[in-house]
Amino acid sequence: MQKVRVQPNAQRSAQTRQALLVAARSLFVEKGFAATSTPELVERAGMTRGALYHHFRDKAEVLHAVLEEEARQVAEEIEKAAPANTSPVDALRVGSVAYLDAMAVQGRTRLLLIEGPAALGADRMATIDEGHAAASLREGLEAAMPGRHVAALTNLLSASFDRAALDIDGGDDKKAVRAAMLFLIDQVVAPTP
Incomplete structure (x- = not known):
């Protein structure tokens, strides 16, 4: 008799949530947030509506989770770009290019700069950004030009x-x-006479 390996609930739950987020990201990029329905989202994910509402209160909460992940990835790329011993100004320059490269991931600009603000509003998007790329930028500016x-x-x-x-x-x-952008950074961090 062959043993059936059962996944722990936490692992199944994480996989279900991830499948919903992957499907949502794809649909939000293809069609936009407003034009994406929850029935097509769960169909794309191969899940039930019950699974969707077990993990998320509503479609806006799904979008928020997608945007948090996208913003986290952008910040991660910025942080990875500059070696630890880089000067603050060089770190800002490298981080600038890293931001633009990270935003070039297919669909990311639409999600973070168009769909997110339209659906969630400027305040919620500012909160997401403040926890990620804006925090990196602020820290870089503080190091390069305190006060x-x-x-x-x-x-x-x-x-x-x-x-x-x-x-x-x-x-x-x-x-x-x-x-x-690099010219702008150089002008901003240039020493004042």
Whole structure:
């Protein structure tokens, strides 16, 4: 007699949740949040609506989880880009390119900069960003230029980075946009006379 190996509940639950998130990401990128229905989401995931509502309160909560994961991955790429012994200014420059590269992952710009703000609102998106890429940017600016309006500069540069990602996603010259972002970083962190 052959033994049947049963997965622990926690493992099955994690796999179900992950399948729902993968399906949701795919649909949100293809169709957008508003045009994606929960029945097609569970069908794409090969799950039931009961499984969806066991893990998530509603479709907006699914989107929030997808966006958290996307934002986490962007921040991880930024953090990995600069070696530990890099100067603060060089870390900002390397992190700038890493952000643009991370945002070039298919669908990520649409999710984080279009679907997320439209569906969840600016405040919730700011909270997600603050826990990830904006935190990296703020820390980099604090290290490179302590005491120089870091909070305001973080917000302004963050908006510039988002615009750059949208431009690249829209087909603008990637090298030119990167060069412009690096120029902007250099101007911001330049010593004041």
